[in-house]
Amino acid sequence: MMAIQARTSLVYRANYLMNVVAVIFQVYLLRILWTAVYQGRPEVAGVSLGMMITYATFANVQTWVTSPWEFSLIPPRVREGQIAGDLTRPMSFTTQIHARQVGRALATAPFVVATLPLAVLVGGGRAPASLAAALGYVLSMVLAYLVSAMLSVLVGMIAFWTMETTGIFVIYRVVFMFFSGAIVPLWFMPDGLRLVAEALPFQAVTYVPLAIYLGHAATADVPRLLALQALWVVLLWLGGRLLWSRAMHRVVIQGG
């Protein structure tokens, strides 16, 4: 199942190359913007310009794998009736979707890994704060991917209740982007807003791994953050199961 989806995604190779260029250009623009906004100030809210640029560069590249933009495989399968075939397979539907998502991510991963050095070259970036930070970052990224995958399944199931999902998904995506810290990191947010962001699962996708990488989260804090991400993975997985057991009763097969 993973291999099938990986091959499906790789059909559009030109698309991937276009994405590489788009991500690098975006990173370049953000570097100009943040440099201008800092105006030579050494630090704002304890964050230097170098740290901020690294954050923006990595966040943009990372978002490609954990992106909510092209996120869910469920709605088109429901709309086009492929769900009928999915349900006859001797494997639970959610497992199939998870396998497909992992397949797609694995197909995308080489492009992302190749983009990162280019993006760092164009945008700018610094090395991880310490060896522990580097290790924590890798672990945290795996968990971040899992959180985003669980969220995709959970939110994608809306398709079982309403076929017209465009508007709802736009709302979901922008809320995701904002509260994940992909646009502005949580460290710049005023206290009230930050508390809201910390209570939501989205920060576990973008902000947490980068706070660990940059050493903005103290080393002693890293295990707690990783545990928090893991907790979200479990909670969202359970949520997905629960929703699926209800969605099963609502499946409408379109076409034939």
Added chain:
Amino acid sequence: MSPVRAWWLLTRAAVRAQAQYRVNVVVTVLAGAVYQGVGLASIAVVLHQFGDLGTWSVAEVTFLYALRLTAHGVWVAPFNQLLSIDEIVREGHFDRFLVRPGNPLLYFLTYRVSLMPTGDLLGGLVLLAVASAVAPIDWSVAAVAYVVLAVLGGACLELGIQLGLAALTFRTLSTQALRSTIDTVFNTFGGYPMHIFSGTAQFVSTFVLPLAFVAYLPGTVLMNRTGELRVPGWLAAGSPVVGCLLLVGAYAIWVRELRRYQSSGH
């Protein structure tokens, strides 16, 4: 029938077609507004943390952002079909518009409509009203008239650039990546006071990709800041004219490129 009236009738028909799905209309417009709301929240967080941007106060930057967002909404709400040109040309749908009486552009722009950008426009107008109250502007009849002209000029400018690029689709069949990249540049920088950027960036944003004319240059006129500009004050004041000229030029390109259209066949 005048083209404007024809456009209005066709647009109303397209909106009615959408309005059949009521809940969807509400959710879609709401989505547009949330999208812009998040953009605004992001810049608000930055301003909250960084305070003034190179002598521009938070109120002044908010006004610039509102001016740009409104101008964007004014063109994108009625003419968003322009964004689907690649698909329309590649799949040969453009044939339909050519065989009807009147201007093909008219039919292309009205054959379908997306209501999401209406949220952009609503968000822009609300924010502009709020920002107008707090920004240091001496409100006179002339100032209000200039804001209206600036918004229309900015809308013409952005529409002109998108139309000119869309026209190239008849030749290249694919301009989506280019158009969305340019749109990203406008979205990223359009609402900032340009003088915080380097000289090169200021030059590019004025003479190469003239996004400074959408909000920044008219903004300096309204807030008496033309002194900080590297271009003469009259050029800044003439921003609405620049927008109109650009749109006229873009239309000329459109008409010329349209002749290159080759149907993909049916």
